[in-house]
Amino acid sequence: MAGKKRSEMMEETRAKLIASARKAFAEKGFAAASMDDLTAEAGLTRGALYHNFGDKRGLLQAVVDQLDAEMAARARDIGAKAGNDWDGLLAEGVAYIEMALEPEVQRIVLLDGPAFLGDPSQWPSQNGCLQETRRTVERLIAQGIVRPLDPEAAARLLNGAALNAALWVAACDDPQDVLAKAVEAFRVLAEGLLARPS
Amino acid sequence: MAGKKRSEMMEETRAKLIASARKAFAEKGFAAASMDDLTAEAGLTRGALYHNFGDKRGLLQAVVDQLDAEMAARARDIGAKAGNDWDGLLAEGVAYIEMALEPEVQRIVLLDGPAFLGDPSQWPSQNGCLQETRRTVERLIAQGIVRPLDPEAAARLLNGAALNAALWVAACDDPQDVLAKAVEAFRVLAEGLLARPS
DNA sequence: CAACACACATACACTCCGTATGTCAACTCA
DNA sequence: TGAGTTGACATACGGAGTGTATGTGTGTTG
Numbered sequence: 001m002a003g004k005k006r007s008e009m010m011e012e013t014r015a016k017l018i019a020s021a022r023k024a025f026a027e028k029g030f031a032a033a034s035m036d037d038l039t040a041e042a043g044l045t046r047g048a049l050y051h052n053f054g055d056k057r058g059l060l061q062a063v064v065d066q067l068d069a070e071m072a073a074r075a076r077d078i079g080a081k082a083g084n085d086w087d088g089l090l091a092e093g094v095a096y097i098e099m100a101l102e103p104e105v106q107r108i109v110l111l112d113g114p115a116f117l118g119d120p121s122q123w124p125s126q127n128g129c130l131q132e133t134r135r136t137v138e139r140l141i142a143q144g145i146v147r148p149l150d151p152e153a154a155a156r157l158l159n160g161a162a163l164n165a166a167l168w169v170a171a172c173d174d175p176q177d178v179l180a181k182a183v184e185a186f187r188v189l190a191e192g193l194l195a196r197p198s
Numbered sequence: 199m200a201g202k203k204r205s206e207m208m209e210e211t212r213a214k215l216i217a218s219a220r221k222a223f224a225e226k227g228f229a230a231a232s233m234d235d236l237t238a239e240a241g242l243t244r245g246a247l248y249h250n251f252g253d254k255r256g257l258l259q260a261v262v263d264q265l266d267a268e269m270a271a272r273a274r275d276i277g278a279k280a281g282n283d284w285d286g287l288l289a290e291g292v293a294y295i296e297m298a299l300e301p302e303v304q305r306i307v308l309l310d311g312p313a314f315l316g317d318p319s320q321w322p323s324q325n326g327c328l329q330e331t332r333r334t335v336e337r338l339i340a341q342g343i344v345r346p347l348d349p350e351a352a353a354r355l356l357n358g359a360a361l362n363a364a365l366w367v368a369a370c371d372d373p374q375d376v377l378a379k380a381v382e383a384f385r386v387l388a389e390g391l392l393a394r395p396s
Numbered sequence: 397c398a399a400c401a402c403a404c405a406t407a408c409a410c411t412c413c414g415t416a417t418g419t420c421a422a423c424t425c426a
Numbered sequence: 427t428g429a430g431t432t433g434a435c436a437t438a439c440g441g442a443g444t445g446t447a448t449g450t451g452t453g454t455t456g
Contacts, residue, residue, distance in 0.1 A: 010434070031229050031314070034412065046413085047435045056413070115313035116229070119369035153363070153376075153383035160362025161355035161387075168354050171317035178351075185351035189359075192390025208403070232443065244444085245404045253445070 014052050014062075016042040021063045026104040030060055030112040057116060064113045065125040071099055071109070072128025079136060086145055086194075089136045093162050093186050096129060097179070100166030110163055130155055137193075146193045154193060161189060212250050212260070214240040219261045224302040228258055228310040255314060262311045263323040269297055269307070270326025277334060284343055284392075287334045291360050291384050294327060295377070298364030308361055319354075328353055335391075344391045352391060359387060 020042040024033040035046050035056060042048075053059040078095045082088035099105050114120060120127040134155035140146035146154075165182035172178045218240040222231040233244050233254060240246075251257040276293045280286035297303050312318060318325045332353035338344035344352075363380035370376045 013434085029313070035414095036412075045436055047437075050414070051433090051435060111313045114365070115227070115309045119365050121366065122369055147386060149383055149386055150379040153366075153379040154386075156362050156366045156380070157359035157383050157387055160365075161359040163362070164354050164358025165351070167312070167317050167358075168319065168351075171320055181348040181351040182354070185347055185355050188345060188347055188352075189355055189387050189390045192387045192392075194390075211403085233445095234443075243405055245406075247404095248445070249403060 010052070013042075013044060013048055017044065017049060017052065017059065018062055018066055021059050022067070022104055022108070025060065025063060025108045025112065029107060030056075030116055060108075060112065060116060061124065064109055064117065064123065067105060067109050068123070068125045068128050071096075071105065072132050074099065075129055075132045079132065085136055085139050085143065089133070089140060089158075090187060090190060092133060092136060093158055093190060094183050096133075096159060096162040097166045097169070097182060097186065100163055101170050101175075101179075106166060106170060110166070130159055133158055140193075144195060147195045149193075158190065161186060208250070211240075211242060211246055215242065215247060215250065215257065216260055216264060219257050220265070220302055220306070223258065223261060223306045223310065227305060228254075228314055258306075258310065258314060259322065262307055262315065262321065265303060265307050266321070266323045266326050269294075269303065270330050272297065273327055273330045277330065283334055283337050283341065287331070287338060287356075288385060288388060290331060290334060291356055291388060292381050294331075294357060294360040295364045295367070295380060295384065298361055299368055299373075299377075304364065304368055308365070328357055331356055338391075342393060345393045347391075356388065359384060 017039065020038050021033070024038050024041070027033075035049060038059075039045050039049050049059060053062055075092045075095055079088035079092045082091045100110055113123075117123060121130060134151045137146060137151040137154045137158075141148055141151060165186060169175050169179045169182055215237065218236050219231070222236050222239070225231075233247060236257075237243050237247050247257060251260055273290045273293055277286035277290045280289045298308055311321075315321060319328060332349045335344060335349040335352045335356075339346055339349060363384060367373050367377045367380055
């Protein structure tokens with residue numbers, strides 16, 4: 001079995017390590033996750049890890065990149081399904097809140113990522129979600145729907161608001177009820193961006 | 199010298215350890231800070247640390263509590279100086295952004311705190327900044343200035359937006375310019391909370 | 397003043413990361 | 427095709443760090 005080339009094998013081990021790391025980081029957090037346990041669960045040793053990713057942070061970076069790409073793709077799809085850009089922006093924001101409820105996203109991308117890798121906008125993956133939101137804001141400004149302001153700033157604050165909303169929902173007792181309140185508050189805040197009719 | 203009672207001595211060692219920890223955590227981050235180095239700089243050993251704080255996280259919690267109390271007090275003062283509650287809310291938000299630019303606050307309270315202690319609202323100190331903002335929002339709702347919505351949700355999102363704004367400013371090349379953009383965006387977003395004249 | 401309590405120091409066991417070295421299969425090329 | 431080489435990964439080792447168990451000296455109390 002397995003007529004694989006060396007490069008294919010290597011891609012496979014990378015994928016296995018990243019998959020194990022996603023689980024371990026999400027469950028125990030980056031700091032508490034043991035590389036020995038990680039690699040063992042993937043049927044490998046730390047040798048493979050250091051060979052492929054350099055060090056522990058390198059593995060975290062790879063995991064974050066993968067998650068971020070998935071999140072950006074989902075946000076794009078959801079935004080595209082909306083009737084117009086404004087509804088798209090709101091839908092993206094709500095989607096971001098809901099994604100941030102998943103342990104993998106919350107723990108790895110939103111908590112450990114910034115703590116161990118630094119500011120998200122400086123990541124190699126360039127924080128796809130942020131870019132997605134920024135582009136939507138830029139379109140809305142061009143259309144005159146949103147007030148002229150720095151799109152990067154707006155995207156930053158919107159995503160930040162969504163993140164904290166998600167942390168709140170994730171830690172509360174009644175997620176159903178709190179999620180509704182958080183989404184409502186997000187919508188209200190976002191409306192501040194709208195160009196006033198006045 | 200030193201006609202001190204035992205309890206006074208203990209308070210003093212706690213204060214010394216917390217002070218050293220603030221420096222070390224802010225400079226190296228919680229994970230990379232060594233307890234041996236920490237305590238040595240305070241003229242003590244790890245024995246004192248484990249006796250007073252239980253474990254490394256306990257020390258982080260104590261540091262975070264202290265910083266949080268200071269931040270809440272500053273926010274309260276700044277909010278009180280404003281002419282009305284609405285200006286107070288904006289001033290608090292801007293102050294929060296500016297405080298988050300200080301390395302101690304950013305690194306310890308905003309990055310390592312959530313990563314190692316979990317959701318801020320569940321901290322024993324109960325996140326004074328958040329409570330401060332929430333109370334201001336409650337007053338504004340009572341006055342009919344802000345739309346009726348969940349004050350906790352609004353406070354959460356506002357603080358989250360401010361936090362991300364600060365991370366952005368701290369990591370950028372031109373803090374002066376970016377800070378202005380961030381503050382502007384914050385103001386615009388916050389205006390979404392205002393009751394529409396309709 | 398004798399006995400205790402307690403704040404803190406010391407010593408030890410364990411885990412974990414990173415690196416240096418080893419090994420074996422896959423690829424190359426004569 | 428087979429000897430040499432490369433490279434992906436495993437193994438072995440050293441250093442550092444946390445947490446705990448035990449020791450010690452000073453302050454407190456009856």
